[in-house]
Amino acid sequence: MQATANVNGLITAASDAKISIFDRGFLYGDSIYEVVRTYSGVPFYYDEHFERLENSARLAQMELSQSRLFLKEEIRRTVASSNVQAGEEVFIRYAITRGESVLDLDPALAKKTSYIILVKPIVDWNPRFYQEGMWLAMPSIRRNSPLALDPNIKSGNYLNNILAVGEVKKLGADDALILSLDGKLTEASNSNVCFVQDGKIISPPHEAGTNTGNLKGLTKRAVAEVCKKIGVGYSERPLRPEDIPSMKECFVSSATREIMPVCGIRFEHGAKQVFPSGGGELTKRLIQEYKKYVAEYTKTHAKEAFF
Ligand SMILES: Cc1ncc(COP(=O)(O)O)c(C=O)c1O
Known part of the structure; x- marks a missing residue:
């Protein structure tokens, strides 16, 4: 093509x-x-x-x-x-x-x-991102406040995200885990972030009122559907860096990345938290279940195929 x-x-x-x-x-x-x-x-x-x-x-x-x-x-x-x-x-x-x-x-x-x-x-992501996972780092730059430029406007202006990525790349990270003005976890530069805590999936909410400033990702929505289907808990609530030590696994989601494991997070002050390389047990299971979900979707929407 x-x-x-x-x-x-x-x-x-x-x-x-x-x-x-x-x-x-x-x-x-x-x-x-x-x-x-x-x-x-x-x-x-x-x-x-x-x-x-x-x-x-x-x-x-x-x-x-x-x-x-x-x-x-x-x-x-x-x-x-x-x-x-x-x-x-x-x-x-x-x-x-x-x-x-x-x-x-x-x-x-x-x-x-x-x-x-x-x-x-389609995008060919670095295979290391799937085999081992990405390293995320928290930049000093904050995510746009929903009161200034709502991250739910998927706009062509990515300067906020670009500055965040540029900053953490200099620290050797693969992507940014951006905080809100009041220090809550929002999202990565072009994907949503999910964690595993007590065998359940937890992710920051997107609603403007929660001030967590992240895009309502459609892949994350599919992850929630998959969780419902296989009986895994899924919920959204505001999260802070202090919550990360109680998280056992982490992954990001986007249309092109699908479910991509995160193998570590660098906090703003330099401390690091490591997650299982290549994704923990639940992340790996979700990667497989997501594939099945997509296959099922493709079958039921076959008449919409372009080619
Ligand atoms: C800032 C941001 N957050 C989240 C996402 C994930 O959204 P989706 O799963 O719909 O691709 C994207 C994708 O482009 C994004 O740019």
Whole structure:
């Protein structure tokens, strides 16, 4: 397959795609997006991703000029143009920007949202992240407060997360475990975080009122479904670094990482906590059960396959 882009209807090789320098996504990060991947050609949690996109638009006060149906058709066209073959899988990133305007922040000046679709092979994560797990470190930079820039707007502005990752990479970590302004655990730079405590899964909540500032991850939602199916406890509550010593396992979740073990966490003051290499017993079980859940989903949604 060939990495392929679609900018407002114009499909090209991804490397040839162009946007205007007056596009507010480029100018101000005034955009929202989703990433979906396929399994056996079926986009996983497709409608759920659109629901989240529409929620991001609502939170960002962005009126979408393109309907869900239209975007789905454009995504289908882009996937078809990528020459993807049966047996391959695709990564689809679709972004909506507020559109073009003169250099002025007033959102009302943008009259029509733009769409940018990127289709490419799925991400190949470092195999060490699965075989051993990732090292997370807590950076000094705090997660955006929901009162300032709600992390539930999946926006094209990742500067907060970029600064966090940049800081912990210098410490030798693989990713950041970002704290909120009031010191609660939020999420990693582009994934949610879950722990195992007393044989149950625990994760920080996403609701704005809890001030834990993290994106309502769809993979984490699938993890919760899997837990329900296999009778493992799953709950969300605010967590702090002081809670980590009582946690036995840790993993992150995202559409492209799926369930990825965490083998250690570095606290801000430099102390470290180690988790089982390659994931503990429950993490390993969830990785297997997640695969089954996805296989079942793929079967029941087979008619939605792109290829
Ligand atoms: C900041 C952030 N948190 C969490 C996630 C995980 O979300 P999902 O499981 O829907 O991919 C992502 C994924 O892009 C993210 O960017």
